[in-house]
Amino acid sequence: MVQIDVGKLLLAFVVSMGIPSTIMGLIVWRLKGRIEEKDSAQAKRTKDQQDLFLIIVQSTRASIALGEATAKAVQRIPDAHCNGDMHAALEYATSIKHKQKEFLDRQGISALLDD
16 A cells, blocks of 8 residues: 655645746746836936927027027118018017917926826
């Protein structure tokens, strides 16, 4: 008659179940780390893109302001003889500046409402 040692059988069962679980746990832990790294890199790229967009908007505003100041200064020179092109360009720049401001205001409101 064969005697079965229940303690050894239980130990063998626990070991046979524990090793694959441990390996899978390590694999999942490693994958989680990689995903978190990619998420943080993506978040940094998104932040950098937002900063770049802000700088582009600011430089556009600065360019328009410089153009308006130049046009107004030239108009004040008595011998400059500004033609209609200067007045039209000044009106166009002012119009675009206001459209850009309104658009960015709407975007800001939309962003607040989406949160």
